[in-house]
Amino acid sequence: MxxxxxxxxxxxxxxxxxxxxxxxxxxxxxxPTAGATGTSYNNTDPYATHCNTGASLIHTYYTGGGRFDMFYSGSCGTNWVQWTGPNVCTWKRVQSAYGSWTRWEKDKATWSYSMQIYAPGTTTVDVEYAIASASYGGGTCDGGAWDYASHGGYSV
Known part of the structure; x- marks a missing residue:
């Protein structure tokens, strides 16, 4: 039935x-979406996550004929550095108390940036960098370029 x-x-x-x-x-x-809050932003791209939107320039460090600019995203609570200068190989990474170092970003360009780290408010951010000589290997960024680079770091 x-x-x-x-x-x-x-x-x-x-x-x-x-x-x-x-x-x-x-x-x-x-x-929740990936990278939506706090430490989930660690080691992510500030442009892909849109954390760059409305970000503030908080520090500039001059070196190697160019500069590293530190940016802070109030909406994401993150920081990253950007290189502007000669078209040379640069390596850059950042860390804060909320995460280990981001991976090294190696670029050969007049403008490039690191991955971001979660560092809300007045959290200190450490930066490490290397800038290769423009004359090394015709400007290539192969493994040996690191040996012919100026290295440094600073905290913001």
Whole structure:
């Protein structure tokens, strides 16, 4: 014997299914995204995460014929450094009390940046860098370039 729901029962079942779908859609909207808070930003790209939007320049360090600018994102609570200068190989990384060093970013460009580290408010951020000589290997960034680079670091 087959049981067929009445119109009233069908309407109620349809309403429950619609309500369940709405709740599921709402939960998806509330689900956290990767890199959404705090230390999950460690070692991530400040531009890919949009932390660069509205970021503030908080420090400039001149070296190697160019400069490293430190930026702070109030919306993400992160810091990173950017190189602006000669088209040479640069290595850069940052750390704070909220995470170990970011990976070394090696670039040959007149503008480049490090990955970011979570460092909310007035948290101190340490920077390490190396800048290769423009004359080394015709400007290549192979392994030996590190040996012919000026190295340094500072805290902000």
């Amino acid at each position: 087959t049981i067929h729901p009445t119109k009233r029962q069908r309407r109620r079942l349809t309403g429950l299914a619609t309500a369940a779908a709405a709740v599921a859609i709402g939960l998806v909207g509330l689900a």
